Amino acid sequence: MMNQKHTPNHDIIARYTDQPQRLPVELRAQIEAAWGGRPVQLYALADLDASMRLAELWVVLGPRHVAIARPGVTREGWDLLSIDRSRIRAVRESPGLSGSTLSILGEPDDPALGVVRFTNRQRRAFENIKFVLEQQLEGRTIEPKDADRQYAESVAGPIKEAQALVAGHRMAVIWRLLAYLRPYRRQVAIGMGAAAVITLVSLVPPYLAGFLIDRVVRPVQDGSTGVAAVASIAWLAVASMAVVYLVRQAGALVRLRMLSVLGEWVARDLRTELFEHLQRLSLSFYSRKKTGSLITRVSSDTDRLWEFLAFGIVDVSLSLVMLVGLSVVLISLDWRLGLVMTVPVPFFCYAIFLHGERIQQLFLRAWRKWSRVTDVLSDTIPGMRVVKAFNQEDREAGRFHERNDDVTDEFSRIHHLWTTFWPGLMLAVHGTTVAVWAFALPRLLGSATGTPTLSAGTFVSFLLYTTMFVAPIEIIGQMARIMNRATTSAHRVFEVLDTEPEIVDVAEPVRLEPVAGHVTFENVTFGYDGVRQVLRGVSFEVEPGEMIGLVGPSGGGKTTVINLIARFYDVTGGEIRIDGVDIKKLDTGHYRRQIGIVLQEPYLFHGTVLDNIRYGTPEASLGDVIEAARAANAHDFICDLAHGYDTVVGERGHTLSGGERQRVSIARAILHDPRILILDEATSAVDTETERNIQQALDRLVAGRTVFAIAHRLSTLRKASRLFVVEDGVLKETGTHQELLQKPDGRYRKLYQLQRELA
Amino acid sequence: MGAGRSTRPAAGAVEVTMKRGPYAEALKPTARRAAVAKSALEAETAGLRLERRIDGQLWATRGGDRRAVWVRRCFPWTGPTRYVSLRDDDEKEFALVRDLNEMDADSRAALEEALAEAGFLLRIARILAIDEEVEIRNWKVDTHHGRRTFQTRLDDWPREVPGGGLLIRDVAGDLYHVPDPSDLDRNSRELLWAFVD
Numbered sequence: 001m002m003n004q005k006h007t008p009n010h011d012i013i014a015r016y017t018d019q020p021q022r023l024p025v026e027l028r029a030q031i032e033a034a035w036g037g038r039p040v041q042l043y044a045l046a047d048l049d050a051s052m053r054l055a056e057l058w059v060v061l062g063p064r065h066v067a068i069a070r071p072g073v074t075r076e077g078w079d080l081l082s083i084d085r086s087r088i089r090a091v092r093e094s095p096g097l098s099g100s101t102l103s104i105l106g107e108p109d110d111p112a113l114g115v116v117r118f119t120n121r122q123r124r125a126f127e128n129i130k131f132v133l134e135q136q137l138e139g140r141t142i143e144p145k146d147a148d149r150q151y152a153e154s155v156a157g158p159i160k161e162a163q164a165l166v167a168g169h170r171m172a173v174i175w176r177l178l179a180y181l182r183p184y185r186r187q188v189a190i191g192m193g194a195a196a197v198i199t200l201v202s203l204v205p206p207y208l209a210g211f212l213i214d215r216v217v218r219p220v221q222d223g224s225t226g227v228a229a230v231a232s233i234a235w236l237a238v239a240s241m242a243v244v245y246l247v248r249q250a251g252a253l254v255r256l257r258m259l260s261v262l263g264e265w266v267a268r269d270l271r272t273e274l275f276e277h278l279q280r281l282s283l284s285f286y287s288r289k290k291t292g293s294l295i296t297r298v299s300s301d302t303d304r305l306w307e308f309l310a311f312g313i314v315d316v317s318l319s320l321v322m323l324v325g326l327s328v329v330l331i332s333l334d335w336r337l338g339l340v341m342t343v344p345v346p347f348f349c350y351a352i353f354l355h356g357e358r359i360q361q362l363f364l365r366a367w368r369k370w371s372r373v374t375d376v377l378s379d380t381i382p383g384m385r386v387v388k389a390f391n392q393e394d395r396e397a398g399r400f401h402e403r404n405d406d407v408t409d410e411f412s413r414i415h416h417l418w419t420t421f422w423p424g425l426m427l428a429v430h431g432t433t434v435a436v437w438a439f440a441l442p443r444l445l446g447s448a449t450g451t452p453t454l455s456a457g458t459f460v461s462f463l464l465y466t467t468m469f470v471a472p473i474e475i476i477g478q479m480a481r482i483m484n485r486a487t488t489s490a491h492r493v494f495e496v497l498d499t500e501p502e503i504v505d506v507a508e509p510v511r512l513e514p515v516a517g518h519v520t521f522e523n524v525t526f527g528y529d530g531v532r533q534v535l536r537g538v539s540f541e542v543e544p545g546e547m548i549g550l551v552g553p554s555g556g557g558k559t560t561v562i563n564l565i566a567r568f569y570d571v572t573g574g575e576i577r578i579d580g581v582d583i584k585k586l587d588t589g590h591y592r593r594q595i596g597i598v599l600q601e602p603y604l605f606h607g608t609v610l611d612n613i614r615y616g617t618p619e620a621s622l623g624d625v626i627e628a629a630r631a632a633n634a635h636d637f638i639c640d641l642a643h644g645y646d647t648v649v650g651e652r653g654h655t656l657s658g659g660e661r662q663r664v665s666i667a668r669a670i671l672h673d674p675r676i677l678i679l680d681e682a683t684s685a686v687d688t689e690t691e692r693n694i695q696q697a698l699d700r701l702v703a704g705r706t707v708f709a710i711a712h713r714l715s716t717l718r719k720a721s722r723l724f725v726v727e728d729g730v731l732k733e734t735g736t737h738q739e740l741l742q743k744p745d746g747r748y749r750k751l752y753q754l755q756r757e758l759a
Numbered sequence: 760m761g762a763g764r765s766t767r768p769a770a771g772a773v774e775v776t777m778k779r780g781p782y783a784e785a786l787k788p789t790a791r792r793a794a795v796a797k798s799a800l801e802a803e804t805a806g807l808r809l810e811r812r813i814d815g816q817l818w819a820t821r822g823g824d825r826r827a828v829w830v831r832r833c834f835p836w837t838g839p840t841r842y843v844s845l846r847d848d849d850e851k852e853f854a855l856v857r858d859l860n861e862m863d864a865d866s867r868a869a870l871e872e873a874l875a876e877a878g879f880l881l882r883i884a885r886i887l888a889i890d891e892e893v894e895i896r897n898w899k900v901d902t903h904h905g906r907r908t909f910q911t912r913l914d915d916w917p918r919e920v921p922g923g924g925l926l927i928r929d930v931a932g933d934l935y936h937v938p939d940p941s942d943l944d945r946n947s948r949e950l951l952w953a954f955v956d
Contacts, residue, residue, distance in 0.1 A: 015896065018908050052879055054905030092816070094829065098934040099879040103815055112814040119881070121909075121931040156930040162895050162912050365953040368916050491893040 009152035009160070016159050017121070019045055023058060024147045027078050031060050031067050034082055038062050038623035041144045042132065043151055044125035046116035048099050059102070059116055061129050064141065066104060068114045083113045091133045093126070102126055104133070124154035131532050140536070173487045176494065177305065178313075180266045191258035192314065198251040199318050203329055204244045206464035212237050212332075214457030255314070263310030267302045274298050274496055282502040282607060283568045284528070297496055301489040309488035316479050319472035326472075330465055333458055340435050341466060345473060348425065352477020357420050360481075362417060373407050376400045429473075433466050468624060503570060509587035515594040515675040516543035517706030518520075518579045519565060525573035526560055534560045536729045537574070544675075547707040549717035551724040551751065558710045562678045566595055578676075596705075597675030598698075600681035602665035606650035609638055612664055613645075616672040624671060632667035632697040634660070659690030666697045677702060679709040714755055723748060796955055807854050809845075809866035817873045819845050828853050830873045836920040843874065880934040881907060883927075885920035898927070900935065909933065917954045925955060 010021045021199040023043050031040060042061040044066075049055035058069040058078075069078040074219055083104060100123060104114040118126060123744060132142045144150060181188050214235045219225035231650065275298060286294075323345060331338030345739040380387055380396050387396055415574070440459050446452035447657070519542040526535040535557050542548055552560040563569055564576060567583055578591070604612050613625050620628075625645065629635040637660055641647040649656055649664075656664065669677065682698060695716060702709075711717050723740055725733040725747050733740055733748055740748035797883045809828075819828045827849050831853075833842035843856040859867055885901040895910045909929040911917075917937075918926040925937040940948065940955045 016908060016910055018906060048879075048904070052904060054902070054907060078941070094877065096877040097835070097880045098932075099876070101815070101876060105814055109812075111813070115815055119931075121929075127886045158929075159895070159910055162910065162930045361953050371914065385788065488893050495893075557911065 002341075007149065007152055009149075009156035012156040012159050013152060017155065019047065019121075019155070020056070022151065023060065024078075027058060028060075028068055030078060030080065031062070031069065031082075034080060035062050035065055038064060040147050042125075042129050042147050044118070044129055045122050045151075045155075046102075046118045046126075047122055048117040048119060050115075050117070052099065052117065055132045057116060059114075059126070059129060061132060061144075061147075066114070066129075066133070068116060081114060085133070085136060087113060088133060088137070091130050092139070093130060100126070102130065121155060121158070124157055128154060128532070130520070142533075147201070161337075166480060173490050173494070174483070177309075177486070177490045180269060181309070183269075184262050184265060187258045187262045191255050191262065192317075194251040194258065195314050195318050196255035196279075196321065198248050198255065199322050200325065201248050201251065202322075202468070203325055203465075205241060206461045206468075207329070208237050208241055208244075209464055210455075210457035210459075210461030212457070213460055214455045218456060259314060260310045263306040263308075266309050267306040269308035270302045270493055271298055271307065274302070274398055274493060277497055280501045281496075281499060283563075284502060285499055294496070298494050301492050304485060304489040305493070306480065308489075312482045312486060315475050316482060321473040322468070322472040323476065326468060328466060330462065333461060334454065335437055337436055337454075337462055340439055341432055341462070341469070344428070344432050345469065348428065348473050349476045351425060351428075352474065353480055355418075355425075356478060356481050359414060359417060362410065362414045364412060366407060369403065369407040373400070373403045376403060393516045403644050426470075429466075429470060433463070436462060436466065503567060503588060504584050505588055509590075510581050510585050511580055511587050512581065512594075515591065517675045518542070518577075519582070519706060520577040520678065521561075521574070522577070523574035524564065524571050524576060526564060526569065526571050528569075533572070534729050536565075538726075538729075538731050539574075540724065540731060540734065542706060542708075544706055545704060546721045547702055547709065547719060549714075549720035549723040550708060550710045550726055551714065551717070551723055551748065552732070556727045557729045558726050559680065561724075562597075562680060562708055562710065565676065566592065566597065566678060582636045593672075594675045595678065596672050596676070596701075597678045597680065598662070598665055598669050598682045598701075602661045604650045604656070604661055604664060606648070608643075608646045608648055609641070609664060610645040612649065613667045613671055615668055620671050625667075628667045628671035629664075631670050631700045632663045633734050634663035634667045637663075655692075659694060662690075663697055664693055666701055667695065670697075670701050676708045677705045678710075679707065681710055681712065714752055725751075784788060804854065804856055804861050807856070807862070807866070809862070809869045811869045811872060817845075817869060824853075826853060830870065830877050832874065832878060835878060836922045839878070839922065843870065861943075878938050882935045883935050885944060886950045889950050895930070898929075898935075902935070907935075909935070919956070925951075 013021045016566045023040065028040055032038065040060055040062055044059050046059055047054055049057065049070075056071065058067075060067040060069065066083045066085060066088070068081045068083070072079050081347055087106050088104055089107060092105060093102070094101045099117055099119055101117050103112045103117060106113045112485075132144060135142050216230045216237070220227055220230060276364065278298075279295065326346070327338070327342040330341050367757070375394070376399055378399075387393060440454055440462070441447075443454040444452055444456065444459060470659065521538050521540050524535055525533050526540045527533040538557075538561070550561060552558055560569075564571060567586075567588055570584060578586060583591075585633040596616075605615065609626060610622075613628060614620050622645075626635060629638055629645075638645055638647075666682075679698065679702075683696065699719065709717060709720065717723060718737070720737070722734060724731055727738070727747065733743065733746055740746050741752065743749055803809050803844065806821055810820075816827050817830065819826060827895055828845040828847055831844045831846055832839060833844055840859045841857065843859070844852050844857065845854045847853045856870065859870065862870060881902040881904055883900045884903050887899040887901065887906075888897075889899075890897045891913065894913055896913055897908070897910050899908050900906070909931075911927060911929055915928065917925045919937075920926045923939065925940055927935040927937075929935065937943065937951070940951055943951065
């Protein structure tokens with residue numbers, strides 16, 4: 001039996017779907033036996049039956065067969081329909097709103113060999129199978145491996161794109177977060193100790209008040225003791241009171257100072273760790289996640305965690321201590337009155353919890369309506385020209401008005417709820433105080449037995465203690481929400497930290513000093529998602545100093561070729577060699593320092609022009625910078641800027657035009673002096689005059705390096721030593737401009753003629 | 760300059776001649792719109808036959824033209840039985856069926872069958888639980904097709920559809936329809952409360 005690898009994808013399937021984590025073991029065995037031991041290569045779950053009910057059917061692909069398995073009707077086990085792959089003439093997928101049908105067809109006018117239906121959740125898995133079969137029809141053989149992984153990845157994929165980590169148990173996340181406190185153990189201990197002292201010490205004043213009344217005031221007033229006899233006790237009590245308050249505020253000082261800074265340190269550590277990790281992650285991670293969501297993780301999520309670590313934990317734990325302490329003191333002072341006071345407390349906490357849940361629901365509804373208000377804004381403000389052109393101002397205003405009123409109603413409902421709840425709760429708390437009075441009075445006056453069984457001092461202490469119940473009850477009631485917020489933020493942070501970089505260096509990486517620029521592709525295949533391949537068996541050899549023009553339709557694989565040369569991704573099959581060394585064995589950082597890339601949309605960082613030109617080589621001299629800028633045709637316009645090379649550009653800085661930005665980025669590449677240069681549509685976004693300027697700059701840049709240039713305008717590639725036509729993931733033609741024009745049916749020739757007609 | 764004027768009259772001039780010329784009547788916007796709609800749509804369904812082949816594919820025949828077609832509702836919610844586009848393998852429209860009732864019985868049956876398949880979505884009968892997690896909302900429901908657990912993004916709200924009811928789209932793109940939220944049992948209604956107006 002295959003060993004069953006357990007991946008996070010399997011956890012996701014188990015937790016978030018109601019479908020099996022993998023092909024049932026007995027079914028796999030049954031199928032492989034029916035195929036004479038040939039292995040299962042891919043499989044997918046067809047989760048709809050012919051009558052469109054949710055069901056469990058499996059479509060399994062092997063090297064020679066496709067099997068469709070459905071649960072046995074009459075007996076245990078599976079009914080198997082095995083289709084010989086050589087009989088398949090076509091595969092047809094009819095997509096519907098929520099369910100698609102896959103038909104495996106034989107000869108025309110014959111009934112389908114097999115028909116299965118499935119929901120969109122299974123679609124990626126089916127597309128994999130369909131892709132392999134379609135490739136077979138075109139005469140290409142693909143032998144997928146690790147069917148379990150492919151299945152789990154395709155089913156878990158959409159969920160993972162929304163939430164990459166299976167939400168762990170809340171407590172596990174909290175423990176992991178608390179582990180970040182470990183380096184600051186001393187501060188934690190002092191802070192928590194101080195907080196505990198504050199809590200315990202605040203139990204003292206009510207007790208002292210009762211003590212004074214029973215031992216000093218009453219005996220003196222009813223004449224049983226002289227003033228002189230108790231004066232020292234009285235003053236001692238006053239002094240203790242002063243000490244208590246002093247200790248309490250000193251404790252508050254220590255607590256606040258220790259813990260607020262501590263939260264800040266932990267937040268800083270998390271931010272640093274996150275940012276460093278983000279730098280290491282591969283580009284595929286960034287294509288999955290929205291930039292905005294990553295920015296909030298580093299900024300606001302860590303900030304929320306600060307709040308939790310600095311105050312949340314302490315507040316919650318001390319409120320618990322306080323409630324227990326109060327209950328113990330009250331019951332030990334007088335157990336009957338103590339019970340009257342403490343028994344309702346859990347109910348109050350529960351009421352606050354329920355109220356929180358209810359308000360959460362109301363907020364959910366209000367947020368939904370709020371998003372409808374902002375929808376109108378984000379619709380109409382950028383689209384104001386259209387609104388005005390169609391004279392729809394009144395309608396838009398009406399729409400906004402309606403939604404604005406609607407959301408206000410929701411918020412009014414929320415205000416109505418909490419303004420009813422809190423006074424009501426306070427009334428209940430006061431109700432217990434009244435109950436204490438009602439129980440206490442007969443005993444104070446001794447109306448039942450004739451002698452009082454409760455002292456006035458104890459009664460006063462009690463009344464003072466009851467006021468102390470309110471704050472901790474509030475905090476405990478909100479504990480669920482506090483924990484929830486913290487775990488959510490922590491989870492979002494850990495999600496990033498737990499993502500493994502896909503490109504990792506081997507144990508002893510090779511450093512090429514310097515890179516000569518000899519690039520070899522040997523039978524390279526690549527797919528961004530497992531089965532479907534973007535490049536198929538691409539082989540070529542490029543000598544140092546050659547300039548290669550990559551041409552072909554968009555989506556054909558040109559950009560993938562340069563992404564692989566820069567090692568933003570690793571090949572799925574075959575090998576790329578730089579100067580004869582497998583690219584996977586190179587020291588990635590060192591290798592990338594010798595690669596220069598000029599993109600279609602050059603990216604300038606916020607900073608001066610000088611910083612931007614020196615981005616890759618911070619140690620370059622000012623003279624070198626000017627020389628690079630001159631070569632890039634950028635020196636003149638930079639000199640025209642008010643602050644010259646010290647002009648701040650990039651986001652919120654001075655705005656440069658597209659052509660100017662491009663020339664700055666070329667200057668950056670020239671200064672960087674790369675051995676391998678990649679130009680990705682470097683001139684396609686500018687006008688002809690600017691293009692000429694840039695082209696001149698590029699001509700200077702490419703001299704003496706190995707260059708890979710992608711261009712739609714074929715005229716920009718006139719200097720290329722060879723042209724590669726990449727189409728449909730395959731290298732279709734290679735040769736010089738002249739050679740390719742000679743080919744009567746050549747694709748390059750066709751492209752070239754098409755562009756000349758348009759020009 | 761002179762040559763340019765003679766071969767290429769100013770745009771305004773063209774408009775003037777056309778407004779006065781023989782097409783003047785047809786160029787009036789309302790007349791034009793109605794005429795196009797009527798003639799084109801009638802012509803398309805006239806003589807149109809549909810059948811489902813043994814392999815499950817829908818085939819359309821009109822005159823001597825015969826090809827495999829796919830169905831696409833133009834208004835899946837506003838008018839599910841009207842304006843069905845029949846599209847060929849090149850994603851070109853072969854015919855537009857204005858109203859299912861205009862078809863002969865066999866063709867109509869074939870078309871309805873194909874529409875039912877293409878328009879399949881999961882109809883929710885009962886909501887068992889809705890939980891919020893980090894970034895996603897987890898739904899557990901009973902549908903008319905069986906029990907199902909699915910996830911939506913937190914900021915992805917269910918939307919009301921023109922024909923009535925609530926439509927929920929999960930992260931994988933599957934659609935869940937609640938035809939009439941007020942028809943659900945009490946517990947489901949309470950769970951769904953925040954999402955229904």
